[in-house]
Amino acid sequence: MILKSIRLRNFRAHENSEIQFDDRANLLVGPNGAGKTNILEAIYMMCLSRSFLTSSDRYVLRKDAPHFEIEGVFESEKRVPIKVRVAFVPGEGKKIFVGGAPLDRFSELVGRFPVVIFSPEDQQLTSDGPEVRRRFLDNIISQTSSVYLDHLLRYGKALKQRNELLQISRKRRTAPDPMLPESWTEELIRHGSHLILARHKFVTDFSNHLESAYQKIGTVVERPSLSYDPFSDTSLQQLDLIKSDQSGADIVWSIDRIQDLFRIEIARKAASERDRGITLVGPHRDDLEMSLGLLPVRRFASQGQHRTFGMSMKLAQYEYLKERNSEKPILLLDDVFDNLDPMRIGAFLDILGSNAIGQSITTAARKEIVHDHLNGMSCHTIEVCSGGHVQPSLLEIALEL
């Protein structure tokens, strides 16, 4: 997928900006606060219906403006142009149009315009709490499977309802009707087990991509790995799964089996759920364990290893989406080069220049950071001045080797 052009009206720093993009590498340069990241934010919103920085549309509205609007023209690999328009009016909410037709549900948008963003926040992937990693999982699997997204949205609703029910019964200190909690538990399990199975499959498929991505950026040969254990050992033992694992037989993950485990686990935590009034079992509490060699990244990795791991995850995300989509994702890179050592910048630009990557849009405070490492690769440079004014750079760089 290629983004040919974008137009922003009253979007953050941009009053009225129009930008044309090249089909390959693009570089947005300009001082801090000029609105470079805002452009990536708008592109991301056209692809996935929401910002990667804030959950509220009100905050991206330019100060005192009555509404904001993003209009973009995409082009598929088959050269078919598709117009996407996002419009937001406070009080009336956001509307998204694809090819002129309004979307009934924003979830219809997800996956049509695959996108991957690298940003300074990627470090949180390895250093912060499990929520960041669940978001990563959900983002990438949703972009490849609308079935997953459907289960995810329904799971979220069922979870809210079940928590409310737990809260109510805690306040009343009674649970007069045992059938009612069971009904919500079943609904939770119905959707949650699909999420668990999809996440399990994802981690298995993703590991190869992660390993090869890590080798491309990293210099040391530690092996990165991911593991995903949605259930406690206790419940696994109850189903004799651990025994079968020790005998060498592969554990076959199936919906039925996950549902059984889910039920065991919920039954085990029933008392604490009643006490605390929240759902304590399920994919909303999942985590993804990341390791280098045998050591967990979160506790043992150095700053450099954290950074490399985070970038590898994103690069692997790109490869994973590319493999599963008919379209190459659009790659957005926000400020990633400013704090990177020259060797990693070089390695990364090599990847951007190779045919493996389609269109990329990068932001940097100074163009030298990128230009000094271009090695003959051409890069469409766009200057963003303060106040969001945009102009193509007078100097189109195409350095010879």
Add this chain to the structure above:
Amino acid sequence: MQFTSETVESLVDQFARLPGIGRKTARRLAAFVLKLPKSEVEQMAKALIAVKEKVVFCSVCFNVTDHDPCPICASSKRNHEIICVVEEPNDVMAIERTHGFNGVYHVLGGAISPLDGIGPEDLRIRELIGRVNGKSGAVTSEPMVKTKEVILAVNPSVEGDTTAYYISQLVSPFGIKVTRLAQGISVGSDLEFTDEATLTRALEARVSV
């Protein structure tokens, strides 16, 4: 912008309370009412009042009706062995429009939703169990027949799913067949343009031919 008349403005306020009506549409409706002859406005007002004065709930199926029991429950031509459970009266109308169902109905009045403060006791679930159990407490002229099938025609939402599960658990001990409406591809649409989530559900609920 405001109307120069407070009376008109208060009519706009009333219209704007209706579901799906924004302020703009409310103004347009108010302007339309202004232009109507008085007799027609009176008719409209009468219809509104009558809804509250004359309409009652059927004591058997809890659908809205002018006469209790409702024409469907009172009809001897309908098959009283099959009960179709729906959330709202509008759903009865939707199924009636198909002319493909000859059983009777049971209107729950919503779906189980803790967030909206709706529990099973707020819905007509106990009454449904009474019906299938043959112990209808209401004073009715419904012929005493044994229920053979309960069709759950609730919405395919998280709340509808849960309500369906809840009811099915209560009804199945009576040895009555409990079914749920099929979910999947809408008639007249192309397989190619059906979204994956719907298609997956259709695959799961496939039938042999």
